[in-house]
Amino acid sequence: MAHQILQYMLSGLSTGAIYSLIGIGFAIIYNSTGIINFAQGEFVMLGGMLTYVFLALFDFPLPAAMGLAVVLTTAVGVVFERLAIRPLRNATPLSLVIITIGGSILIRGIAMLQFGKDTHAIPAFSSNEPLTLAGATVLPQHLWILGITLCIIAVNRFFFFHTINGKAMRACSHNRRAASLVGIGVKRMVLISFAISSAMGSVAGIITAPLTMTSYDVGIMLGLKGFCAAIIGGMSSGIGTVFGGLLLGVLESLGAGLISSGYKDAIAFIILLLILFIRPQGLFRKAETERV
Template identity: 75%
Template sequence: MELGTQLLQYLLSGLATGAIYALIGIGFSIIYNATGIINFAQGEFVMLGGMVTVFLLKAHHLPLWAAIPLAVLIVTLVGFLFERLAIRPLRKATPISLVIVTIGGSILLRGLAMLIWDKDTHSLPSFSGDDPITVAGATVLPQHLWILGITLVLITLNKWFFSHTISGKAMRACSCNPRAAALVGIDVRRMVLFSFVISAAMGALAGIIVAPLTMTSYDVGGMLGLKGFCAAIIGGMSSGLPTVLGGLILGVLESLGAGLISSGYKDAIAFIILLLILFLRPQGLFGKPESERV
C-alpha cells in the first residue's frame, strides 16, 4: 500500500477521533464561559452517557432508538443535580475551589458508576452495521459517519442557540460580565444551571456515539475528559468553531503521530500540545489576545 493511502487512512481515523474530542471540548467551554470554571466532571458525563445506554439496553431491553434519548435525558438530569447540589451552594466560592469541587464530583460519579453497574467493559451495537466503506483505498465505518454527522449537527445547533436565541445571548452576556448581565435583569444563576445542563447532554451524546467503536466502562471518563480539555484549550475555550478545529487537529495529530512516529507517544502528543499552547498562546491557537470569548 502506498504512502498516500496510508496518509488518507491516518487522516480519516484522526478526524473521527477528533470529532469526539471536539464535542467533549465544547462541553468544557460552555461551562467555562458561563461560570469561569473548568468542569473536570465533563468526562464523567461522557462515561455516564455510554454506561446508562448500555444499562438501558441490557437490563431493561429497550431498543437502541429509545435507550439513547432516555440516556441523554438521565445524564442531563445528573448535570442538573450536579449544579444544584455541588456548584450552586458554593456560588460565593472562588473559581479554584469550584474546580476542586468538580474534581471531587468526577471521582464520586465514577465511584457510583462502578458500584451501581460493574467494573467490566461494555460494548454498544453500531447504529447501522459494521461494513466498512472504502474511500480511495482507505476505509471508514458507518459509525464514523454517524459521529461526524452528529457532531456537525450539534455544533450548528450550538452556534444557532448562542447567536439567535434570547437564552443563548443571555448566557453570552453572563460570560462577558456577570454583574452587568444581572443588572439588566438576566438571572445569572439560571444561566449557570443551563450551561451544566447543555454540557451534560452534549457529553452524554458524545459518550453514546463513540461507545460502539471504543467500548465503555466506568473509568473511560478520565482520558476522554482530558483530551476534550486539550481540544478546548487549543480552541481558546471558545464554544464555537475554534474548539471544533482544536479537537480535529488533536485527533489528526495523534493519528499521524501513532502511524508515522510511534504509538507510544500518542497521549504524549496531546499533552505536549496542551503545554505548548498554554505557554505560547494561552488565548488559543486561533484567538487574538484579549479577544471576546463566545
C-alpha cells in the same frame, strides 16, 4: 503511502470530532461560570454506560435507550450544579474546580459500584461493514459520529446567536455583573449551561460507544483530551474548539502512524503544554488585554 496518510487523517478526524464535542462542553461551562468542570468526562461515561444499561438490562430498543441516557445524564448534570456548585457561589474558581474533580470521582465511584468494572459494547447504529474511500476505510459509525457532531455544533451555534437564552448566556460570559444589571438571571444561565454540556457529553459518549466500547472509567482520558481541545480552541464554545479537537485527533493519529505509537498520548499533552506556554489564549483567538 498516500492512502496510509489518508487513513491516518480519517481516523484522526473521527476521534477528533469526539474531542471537539467534549471540549465544547468544557467551554460552555467555563464561559458561563469561569470554572473548568472536570466532571465533564464523567458525563461522557454516563452517556455510554446508561445506554448499555437500558439496552442490556431493560431490553429497550436502541433509540429509546439513547434518549433515556441523554435525559438521565442531563438530570445528573443539573443535580450536580444544584448540589455542588450553586451552594458555593461565592467560592473562588479554584475551590469550585476542585469540587468538580471531587464530583467526577464520586460519579465514577457510583458507576463502578452500580454497573461493575467490566467493559461493555453497544451495537452500531447501522451496519458494521467498512466503507472504502480512495484506499482508506471508515465504518458507517464514523459517519454517524461526524454527522451528529456537526448537527450538534450547528444547533449550538443557532442557540447561542439566535435565541434569547443563548444571547443571555453569551452576555453572562462577557460580563456577569453587567448581565445581571440588565435583568439576566445569571444563576439560571449557569444551570442551563450545565444542562447543555452534560447533554452534549452524554451524546459524545453514546455515539462513540459502539466503536470504542464503554466502562466506568472511560471518562478520565476522554475528559482530558476534550480539555486539550478546548484549550487549543481558546475555550471558545464554537468553531475554535471544534478545530482544536480535530487538530488534536489528526496530530495524534499522524504521530502514532508516522513517528511512534508509544508517544500517542504524549503528543496530545505536549501540544497542550505548548499552547499553554506560547498561546494561552488559544490558537484562534486574539490576546485579550485587561482594561481597568
